[in-house]
Amino acid sequence: MEDKMEEITLITIATYTNPFEAELAKGLLEDSGFHPNLLNERIMSMYASIAGDMYKIELQVPENEEKDAKELLTGLEDSDYVTRILKDEGALLEGHFQLTSGKHSNQYIEKARILQNPAAAHNLCKRLAKRLAEYEFEAIISPAYGAIALGFETAYLMGKNFVFTQRKEGEMIIRNGFDLSRMHKIVIVEDILTTGGSIQEVISCVQNKGLEVVVIGILIDRSGGNIEFPVPLESLLCLEIPAYERENCDACKQNIPLEIPGSSDK
Numbered sequence: 001m002e003d004k005m006e007e008i009t010l011i012t013i014a015t016y017t018n019p020f021e022a023e024l025a026k027g028l029l030e031d032s033g034f035h036p037n038l039l040n041e042r043i044m045s046m047y048a049s050i051a052g053d054m055y056k057i058e059l060q061v062p063e064n065e066e067k068d069a070k071e072l073l074t075g076l077e078d079s080d081y082v083t084r085i086l087k088d089e090g091a092l093l094e095g096h097f098q099l100t101s102g103k104h105s106n107q108y109i110e111k112a113r114i115l116q117n118p119a120a121a122h123n124l125c126k127r128l129a130k131r132l133a134e135y136e137f138e139a140i141i142s143p144a145y146g147a148i149a150l151g152f153e154t155a156y157l158m159g160k161n162f163v164f165t166q167r168k169e170g171e172m173i174i175r176n177g178f179d180l181s182r183m184h185k186i187v188i189v190e191d192i193l194t195t196g197g198s199i200q201e202v203i204s205c206v207q208n209k210g211l212e213v214v215v216i217g218i219l220i221d222r223s224g225g226n227i228e229f230p231v232p233l234e235s236l237l238c239l240e241i242p243a244y245e246r247e248n249c250d251a252c253k254q255n256i257p258l259e260i261p262g263s264s265d266k
């Protein structure tokens with residue numbers, strides 16, 4: 001006896017030129033129980049540089065999923081994509097962590113993992129660039145080191161200049177050598193907003209040079225939206241990560257091994 005395979009008609013609901021973006025959309029559909037398929041994906045991944053003009057990656061779903069899948073895709077926001085990217089890259093960790101504050105938490109963001117995959121970092125910067133597009137400015141500034149790649153990529157995508165700050169004997173300064181006469185209005189790009197301390201320092205050193213900060217662009221606002229600045233803030237993802245004193249930490253009570261992630265150098 002032979003089973004007759006029922007033929008499934010696949011409908012293309014979106015096209016992409018970027019393999020990372022196609023995979024991302026596919027993953028988000030799968031998360032919601034759809035059965036997506038990528039067409040031309042291999043050709044694109046292998047020959048991305050030459051195939052770009054000839055092929056597009058088609059995101060397909062079975063005919064009966066078309067309407068709902070389209071609806072899901074159009075309803076997705078930056079925060080949905082960013083959460084998925086962070087999880088895919090292993091940048092949003094679950095467990096038992098000691099934060100630099102000494103408090104304990106069940107979640108930890110490993111910033112280095114965001115930069116480890118340039119395709120992921122590029123995708124995040126592209127989303128940030130879209131959010132910053134309505135502002136008028138000439139340059140982006142980022143604090144060393146973690147945010148330099150992100151600020152640079154965002155500036156490149158937006159056709160702007162880029163400068164960065166560094167610490168010299170504890171004080172934050174704009175790195176020597178940049179020609180600041182080319183710029184008046186500046187945008188700050190930072191990876192994660194926690195206490196806002198370093199961003200405040202960047203604002204000060206920009207203002208000390210007689211320049212104006214017009215907006216702050218952040219990938220992840222870890223303060224849960226609780227920190228205010230004298231200029232607008234655009235963040236792709238607002239995340240409140242609860243932290244506990246040792247004596248109130250459930251994970252400690254359950255004897256879950258404590259991880260102490262390495263602190264970053266500035």
Ligand SMILES: [Zn+2]
Nearest residue numbers: 104249251252
């Ligand atoms: Zn604990």
